[in-house]
Amino acid sequence: MKDIARQSMSIKVESMDMLNGQIKMEAHASAIYLAMASWCEQNGFFTSAKFFFKQAEEEREHMMKIFNFLIDTGGSPISPEISNINHDYSSIVDVFESTLEHEVKVTTSIHNIVKKARELGDITTERFLDWFVMEQVEEENTIRDILDMIEVTGTEGVGLQMIDNQVANWIE
Template sequence: MKDIARQGMSIKVESMDLLNSQIKMEAHASATYLAMASWCDQNGFFTSAKFFRKQSEEEREHMMKIFDFLIDAGGSPFSPEVTGINHDYASIVDVFESTLDHEIAVTKSIHNIVMKAREVGDIATERFLDWFVMEQVEEENTIRDILDMISVTGTEGVGLQVIDDHVGNWMD
């Protein structure tokens, strides 16, 4: 019976498996950004803490968007177990550099799923991921802009407060 159900899915099994991995990646990102919010709060970066709380919520929304797509496509989404969350950062620069590294990894993962969907002829999954492709352009750009602002401002003296205040400019 299980094989018959899988044959009736509109989503290709290869796409479903990769999307389930992406669900886990989005859940991990949500938890990571919440940990970053906590670090920022504990270290006096209150605007950055709000920024990362918002990022955490957005990542959970991304996870649920994929989860719901899998259900709609007849697939089987999995609720991921999230472990290995870092709570320690050396500085606010470390927090944002870690964020950029993560966003680049997410972009690569999304691109990989798009390419696999294209390879196996899963047009619905490929079209679904168009939004995610453009979202990643925006996410990476935002973090690069913040890192550029940090570079210009510097991290000495009041520069740290200026950084935290200016992070609010990237919260829509």
């Protein structure tokens, strides 16, 4: 039965394996954002904490979207183990710079899966990932906007409070 089911999958095995890697990356992102929310709460950046709680939930939704896609295409999604979550940041700038660095890695990973799906002729996976490609444009742009705002505002004195207050503009 197992061999028959694998032969009738509508997803290529290589695509499935890469998407399982993406599931892990999205779950890891969710955990990272929870840690960032905790850091923000502990350091008085309450609006930024709300932003990261929301981001954590979005990353989990992304993970589940991929998980369900694998189920729908006859694949075998794997529930990931998550470890190596950083809980220590030197500043709010460090938090958002780390966020951008992570989002760029996610973008690169999604682009690599799209390229592989294209190479394999796995049109279903390629089309499925269109939404993720555009979502990453939005994610990176949001964090770049926040970092630009931080640079303009500065991090001295009341600047930190202004930064935290302004992050509310990016909570949907």
